[in-house]
Amino acid sequence: MAAWTLNPAAQGSAMRPGRIDAPFLDRYRRAMMDFPPGLSALSDRYDVVLSDVWGVIHNGVASFPEACEALTKWAQTKGPVVLISNSPRPSHDVVAQLDALGVPRSAWQGFVTSGDATRALLKANAPGKVWKIGPARDEVLYEGIDLVAAGCEDAGFISCTGLYEDEVEVPEDYRDRLKVAAERGLLFICANPDRVVQRGDRLIYCAGALADLYESLGGKVVMAGKPFGQIYDLAVAEAARLLGRPVDRARILCVGDGVITDVKGAHDQKLACLFVAKGIHGDKAVGPDGQLVPDAVHALLDAEAVGATHAIGDLVW
Incomplete structure (x- = not known):
């Protein structure tokens, strides 16, 4: 049975088998917003x-x-x-x-x-050593999970909640350490997929920006937040x-x-x-x-x- 798709060659709004015409479908999608x-x-x-x-x-x-x-x-x-x-x-x-x-x-x-969603990923990698990237205020994420803090050279995986000092740091500040971790094949668990967030009238880098950099270095990233x-x-x-x-x-x-x-x-x-x-x-x-x-x-x-x-x-x- 043929798949029915929107076709601009059809009369009016009729439907007939055929390939989806991208420009027509784009106009149709726009009309739906x-x-x-x-x-x-x-x-x-x-x-x-x-x-x-x-x-x-x-x-x-x-x-x-x-x-x-x-x-x-x-x-x-x-x-x-x-x-x-x-x-x-x-x-x-x-x-x-x-x-x-x-x-x-x-x-x-x-x-x-x-x-909330990330804690399930952390538990799946416990017990073990973890390189925690993020500010001290995020330590509550790890409460009750059997993990020991370590560096990029001896950790078993990475958990990132953000930059250590997000008011002054940028992702490039982490390149050398992330390169070491990527070469070791460490899994990078990203607790916040956002790349940037608005803080007052400024944009602040988030964990998602570090995840992007890690992937560009060949590292593997998993996330549980949006999307x-x-x-x-x-x-x-x-x-x-x-x-x-x-x-x-x-x-x-x-x-x-x-x-x-x-x-x-x-x-x-x-x-x-x-x-x-x-x-x-x-x-x-x-x-x-x-x-x-x-x-x-x-x-x-x-x-x-x-x-x-x-x-x-x-x-x-």
């Missing part, structure tokens, strides 16, 4: 929100009041909000940070992190727990500003996505009037060969 004025415009289509954190509801320095209000109203009128973050720390340890930044508890009901499946499995399970019933995946809306993490993750999981186009991308998709420019939004997504269901400048109700 909409630009809602706010989250409330989508409330009849979804039951659950899986929301990114950094870049959507805060910038590492302060929370975004309108985004927090939007998630609060969703939770009050529609259903649960599960935060899904690439923080390399377990979710229970990040709650205090959200509180300090002014993110109200009413804006979320569940929380899963890349750290990979493990963290979505945790988030959907948490949503089901909050709902008290199984979740219809067609009624889940992912919200995020990272194309290669949030949008690609939703895309790969076949979940709807609201792309927050400013966020980490700043004004790249914004015109002189402060409104989104559809072609610029599509350019951001096309660069990574992913699509979003909806797009918005900043998360608002």
Whole structure:
């Protein structure tokens, strides 16, 4: 039986067997994205929100009041909000940070992190020696796991939560040590797939940038955070727990500003996505009037060969 595909040679919108015409399919995909004025415009289509954190509801320095209000109203009128973050720390340890930044508890009901998903990978490599790359604040990731800290010369694998001093260091500072580890064939477990994150008005390198460098040196990398499946499995399970019933995946809306993490993750999981186009991308998709420019939004997504269901400048109700 022939596969049915969209074919531009067909009359009207008819479907017939044949090869997918890439330009036509691209136009079709673009037509499927909409630009809602706010989250409330989508409330009849979804039951659950899986929301990114950094870049959507805060910038590492302060929370975004309108985004927090939007998630609060969703939770009050529609259903649960599960935060899904690439923080390399377990979710229970990040709650205090959200509180300090002014993110109200009413804006979320569940929380899963890349750290939660990464602990399973660490346990699979324990007991043993590990080269821990990352700041001291991330040590909580290793609590209760039988691992001994070592250097690149004698560790059995690498666990990276970020740069040691992310305010001043860059990935190139690690090249020589990572080259030694790659030549030894060490596995690199990346606890935060983000390449960069916005901290105030600056972009800070994250563990994902070191993972990219390690791969370029021939090293093997594994990740559990966005855009990979493990963290979505945790988030959907948490949503089901909050709902008290199984979740219809067609009624889940992912919200995020990272194309290669949030949008690609939703895309790969076949979940709807609201792309927050400013966020980490700043004004790249914004015109002189402060409104989104559809072609610029599509350019951001096309660069990574992913699509979003909806797009918005900043998360608002």
